[in-house]
Amino acid sequence: MGGTVTAEPSCGVGVLDKTxxxxxxxxxxxxxxxxxxxxxxxxxxxxxxxxxALESIRLLTRDTRGRFLIGPRIGELxxxxxxxxxxxxxxxxxxxxxxxxxxxxxxYRRRGGVRVCVATAEGPGTGRSAGAAEGVALPxxxxxxxxxxxAWEDPYEIARTIRGADFGVAALARVxxxxxxxxxxxxxxxxxxxxxxxxxxxxRVEAALVLDGPVxxxxxxxxxxxxxxxxxxxxxxxxxxxxxxxxF
Numbered sequence: 001m002g003g004t005v006t007a008e009p010s011c012g013v014g015v016l017d018k019t020x021x022x023x024x025x026x027x028x029x030x031x032x033x034x035x036x037x038x039x040x041x042x043x044x045x046x047x048x049x050x051x052x053a054l055e056s057i058r059l060l061t062r063d064t065r066g067r068f069l070i071g072p073r074i075g076e077l078x079x080x081x082x083x084x085x086x087x088x089x090x091x092x093x094x095x096x097x098x099x100x101x102x103x104x105x106x107x108y109r110r111r112g113g114v115r116v117c118v119a120t121a122e123g124p125g126t127g128r129s130a131g132a133a134e135g136v137a138l139p140x141x142x143x144x145x146x147x148x149x150x151a152w153e154d155p156y157e158i159a160r161t162i163r164g165a166d167f168g169v170a171a172l173a174r175v176x177x178x179x180x181x182x183x184x185x186x187x188x189x190x191x192x193x194x195x196x197x198x199x200x201x202x203x204r205v206e207a208a209l210v211l212d213g214p215v216x217x218x219x220x221x222x223x224x225x226x227x228x229x230x231x232x233x234x235x236x237x238x239x240x241x242x243x244x245x246x247x248f
Contacts, residue, residue, distance in 0.1 A: 011124035018042055018050055023070065027070035028164065030067035031141045044050070070114065072135045085197065086207065086237060087118050091105055093209075093233050094121035101226065103213030105233075107198075108145045109206070113161075115140055123213050141165045142193035144222075145208040147181035148170060152197065152205045179231060184215065192218035196230045198237065209234045 021040040035049065037044040045070060051068050054060040058073035060069065061144055090107050097105035104123040106147040108115045123226040140146050140161055150161055151172040175181040180195045193212035211226050212218070219225045 013059070015050070018046065018143060019054065022047065022050060022054070022060075023074075026068060027139060029141060029171055030063050030065075030069040032067050035154075055216075070137045072133070072137075074114075074116075074137050075091040080128050087225035090119045090237060091121070092200065092213075093237050096120065096236075097211060097230070099231050100229070101213070101215055101217070103211050106145070106210045106212070108149065108208045108210060110140065110149045111137065113140055113147055114138060115143075123217075124189050125246060126198075142167070142183070142186045144181040144183040144212075145210045146181070146185075146195045147175050148195040148208040148210075149205060151175040151181070178223070178227070181224050182221070182227075184220060184222075190215055192220070192222040194222040194226045196216070196227065196234050198234050209237075 003199055014206060014234055018040075021042065021156070022036055025039050031039070033044060034178055036042070036047045036051065042050075051060055055068070055071065058071045060068050060156065061071035063069055087107065094105040094107065097103070100119040102123050105112055105121045106117050107119040109118050110116075116137050117134050120134045138146075140150065141164055146165070150158060153161070158169065162169065162172075171181075180196045181192055182192065184192045186193070192215045193210055195208045195210040198207040198209055200206040211222070211230055
């Protein structure tokens, strides 16, 4: 991460414009105080004051290295705004996946440059950090869920969003062919994940259904092991206006 950020729309209220700059940088991933200052062009004192204020209301949080990242409150607000029949009825399906596999089952929605965990059933003893908890927003730069949410976008959106991602267009083409995405060690070392799309009535991908857990549970080929199971689970979602993932 480097350089300065592209000019953001201004609302004319200084503190809000500066906050928007900080959030724009953090949408790409965790950043130190120095990085936030360098990239936004704001003084370190200003960044420090704003970051602490945003942290106090949970709009920002910090990782184990002390870097700032988008906090759970943003995800909670986004998830609440998007709560619909799909989210409300997903508990049974997620719990069934957890019971059948021992892994954690989650539902993600995309909100601009981040994906938000809007529902989860945590597997027993999987040991995931708070970064995978309900309400947390993660950058659209890594992970099986991100690949599923991006793979069926138009080419321009893929090219724009994929910059800096840990996967390329070839990986997304493979996701479209096989109907699922997988990742190993992306969020945490020693963990694997598989994800499938959930589609709206117009055929667009509305959400990603994700299964994740330790590699000892998921194997080093989680897609081959659990992809079809996850597609079947998506078919069982009571989606209302959203239809389940198509079969591949």
